[in-house]
Amino acid sequence: MGYTVSEKILARASGQEVVRAGEIVKARVDVAMMPDLTTILAVNAMKAMGVERVWDNEKVVIILDHVAPASTPLAAEIHRDIRKFAKEQDLKYLYDVDSGVCHQVLPEKGHVKPGKLVIGADSHTCTHGAFGAFATGVGSTDMGAIMATGKTWLRVPETIKVNVEGKLADYVAPKDVILYTAGQIRADGATYNALEFAGTTISDMSVSGRMTLCNMAIEMGGKTGIVEPDEKTLSFLNGRTDGKFDLVHADEDAKYKSVLHVDADRLEPQIACPHKVDNVKPISEIAETKVNQAFVGSCTNGRLEDLQIAASILKGRRVHKDVRLLVVPASKEVYLEALDAGIIRDLIEAGATFSNPSCGACFGGHIGLLAPGEVGITSSNRNFKGRQGSPEALVYLASPAVTAASAVTGKITDPRDLQ
Amino acid sequence: MTMKVEGKSWKFGDDVNTDLIVPGKYLELVDPHEIANHAMEGIDPEFPRKVSEGDVVVGGKNFGCGSSREHAVIALKYVGVGAVVAESFARIFYRNAINLGLPALECPGITGAVSEGDTLEIDITGGKVVNATTGKELSFVPLPGFMVEVLGEGGLVAYIRKHLDEW
Numbered sequence: 001m002g003y004t005v006s007e008k009i010l011a012r013a014s015g016q017e018v019v020r021a022g023e024i025v026k027a028r029v030d031v032a033m034m035p036d037l038t039t040i041l042a043v044n045a046m047k048a049m050g051v052e053r054v055w056d057n058e059k060v061v062i063i064l065d066h067v068a069p070a071s072t073p074l075a076a077e078i079h080r081d082i083r084k085f086a087k088e089q090d091l092k093y094l095y096d097v098d099s100g101v102c103h104q105v106l107p108e109k110g111h112v113k114p115g116k117l118v119i120g121a122d123s124h125t126c127t128h129g130a131f132g133a134f135a136t137g138v139g140s141t142d143m144g145a146i147m148a149t150g151k152t153w154l155r156v157p158e159t160i161k162v163n164v165e166g167k168l169a170d171y172v173a174p175k176d177v178i179l180y181t182a183g184q185i186r187a188d189g190a191t192y193n194a195l196e197f198a199g200t201t202i203s204d205m206s207v208s209g210r211m212t213l214c215n216m217a218i219e220m221g222g223k224t225g226i227v228e229p230d231e232k233t234l235s236f237l238n239g240r241t242d243g244k245f246d247l248v249h250a251d252e253d254a255k256y257k258s259v260l261h262v263d264a265d266r267l268e269p270q271i272a273c274p275h276k277v278d279n280v281k282p283i284s285e286i287a288e289t290k291v292n293q294a295f296v297g298s299c300t301n302g303r304l305e306d307l308q309i310a311a312s313i314l315k316g317r318r319v320h321k322d323v324r325l326l327v328v329p330a331s332k333e334v335y336l337e338a339l340d341a342g343i344i345r346d347l348i349e350a351g352a353t354f355s356n357p358s359c360g361a362c363f364g365g366h367i368g369l370l371a372p373g374e375v376g377i378t379s380s381n382r383n384f385k386g387r388q389g390s391p392e393a394l395v396y397l398a399s400p401a402v403t404a405a406s407a408v409t410g411k412i413t414d415p416r417d418l419q
Numbered sequence: 420m421t422m423k424v425e426g427k428s429w430k431f432g433d434d435v436n437t438d439l440i441v442p443g444k445y446l447e448l449v450d451p452h453e454i455a456n457h458a459m460e461g462i463d464p465e466f467p468r469k470v471s472e473g474d475v476v477v478g479g480k481n482f483g484c485g486s487s488r489e490h491a492v493i494a495l496k497y498v499g500v501g502a503v504v505a506e507s508f509a510r511i512f513y514r515n516a517i518n519l520g521l522p523a524l525e526c527p528g529i530t531g532a533v534s535e536g537d538t539l540e541i542d543i544t545g546g547k548v549v550n551a552t553t554g555k556e557l558s559f560v561p562l563p564g565f566m567v568e569v570l571g572e573g574g575l576v577a578y579i580r581k582h583l584d585e586w
Contacts, residue, residue: 024563024565026586037446037447037488038446038487038488038489040449041449041489041490041493044449045575045576048576048580049576049579049580049583050580050583051583066446067447072447074447074448075447078447078449121487122486122487123485123486123487123511125487137487137511138487138511138514138515139487139488139489139492139511139514139515139518140489141489141515141518141519141574141575141576142514142515142518142575144575144576145575145579145586148579148583149579149583149586151586153565187434187481187484188434188480188481188484188507188509191481191507191508191509191510192510218485221481221484221509221510223510276434363443363486364438364442364443364444365443365444365446365447382436382438382485382486384436384438384439384461384485385438385439385461386438386439386442386461387438387443391442391461
């Protein structure tokens with residue numbers, strides 16, 4: 001009986017020959033990442049453990065992204081204290097408020113490598129499995145212990161394979177694949193499990209799209225998403241990392257808990273309706289639904305190809321008069337690429353409001369909030385009650401293409417119907 | 420080691436996410452007592468004023484799903500909750516709870532066996548919940564030894580402090 005990617009990575013990280021799903025291992029962490037809002041609690045935990053210095057000042061990475069730039073005096077205090085901590089600890093990597101969302105910045109800056117163990121104090125850390133790493137989110141106290149010792153305990157997860165075959169139609173996106181998957185597996189169907197994405201659709205998919213898939217593994221309870229590394233992975237990593245890593249692949253006879261088959265050829269745009277991510281329907285089954293705000297951005301869908309498809313839909317059209325369209329690039333790199341590609345002009349001329357790279361409207365603490373009774377459509381990852389402002393607002397999750405098309409018509413719209 | 424919790428129950432449904440337990444706008448708070456003022460605000464803003472020390476939160480399946488924010492556990496712990504018993508937990512919340520010394524106990528059948536306000540007696544190490552109001556008894560698989568140790572020390576901070584050399 002062979003081994004899954006997760007079993008192999010966790011065996012290496014825990015210094016063992018082999019480990020099996022279900023075992024609890026103590027593993028060495030390769031990258032410990034923290035966004036602004038969970039860092040201070042982690043620092044306090046580390047110090048309360050009686051440890052004054054982080055175990056490795058090149059492996060702890062802090063990214064100021066959730067409230068970037070600071071929107072309240074309290075947020076400003078948090079940022080100030082983090083900068084002071086980074087200086088005290090001589091941290092090599094502090095990415096300040098100009099950088100972008102942690103899950104975009106971390107791989108762009110070469111911190112994510114195949115076969116490595118990436119732990120982040122943010123639930124969407126599972127995103128980095130898109131590069132063939134084992135990547136999972138923890139709370140601040142766990143992160144404090146990691147900063148203190150470089151180690152953490154993990155239960156080796158069983159793996160659910162999501163096999164996606166075929167070619168996605170025009171205007172059908174990786175987001176539609178993962179929303180469909182969430183509807184099938186449900187919000188707790190992958191709890192404690194790794195979700196491994198495979199099949200011809202995944203081989204053909206960009207690294208950006210693979211990040212969208214892995215990003216939402218947590219919405220099914222998943223511990224990590226994983227895509228086996230290939231030429232596309234290497235091409236993204238080329239020039240970003242030191243190249244010191246191994247490509248870890250599953251054995252032919254690896255043991256999977258279950259396999260979900262997704263037929264990409266027949267997939268239509270999908271919508272997750274309020275207030276649960278697994279409340280998913282194909283767009284053809286959505287009754288007419290007016291929207292007040294549309295948001296393109298976040299670690300799920302704030303990359304160049306997401307902004308590009310939104311711009312291609314909006315070019316030569318106008319954002320509906322009753323809608324505000326908010327566009328937030330996921331990082332400085334994405335922002336500059338979009339600038340060079342001319343699509344920021346297209347979006348702004350069509351009526352979009354642009355904001356600097358940050359978590360933006362996704363988590364409801366910073367910008368782009370909804371009033372009671374309002375309806376939002378968003379390319380982000382959670383439609384929980386109150387997530388984007390008022391608990392009396394309704395949030396629908398969709399692809400960037402559907403979000404942009406809906407911004408044009410003022411109601412939830414299949415981009416293929418816009419012609 | 421025996422660990423017991425006894426208190427009045429507060430019942431919540433399935434998929435109670437951490438945005439409901441502590442909305443995102445409060446993530447800038449660091450003081451645990453201030454965080455506790457917003458416990459369960461997304462479901463019942465009055466909860467912090469109604470709950471008493473040692474009370475038990477009873478959840479459905481997938482309790483604590485969503486964001487990794489430790490604020491969710493801090494809020495429940497510092498508002499006085501003595502334990503959370505649920506059909507099942509999301510994994511990050513579960514880890515956070517044990518790490519902060521708040522017993523999180525997976526007990527299938529709990530939602531059907533408890534009405535809000537019932538008094539529960541929980542034997543954490545023995546794996547037993549007694550509904551003292553109805554007399555009904557449920558058992559659950561006790562926590563693994565390592566987690567009982569962490570809970571017994573009062574959480575991961577104290578545990579690591581004590582075991583730093585061997586960790």
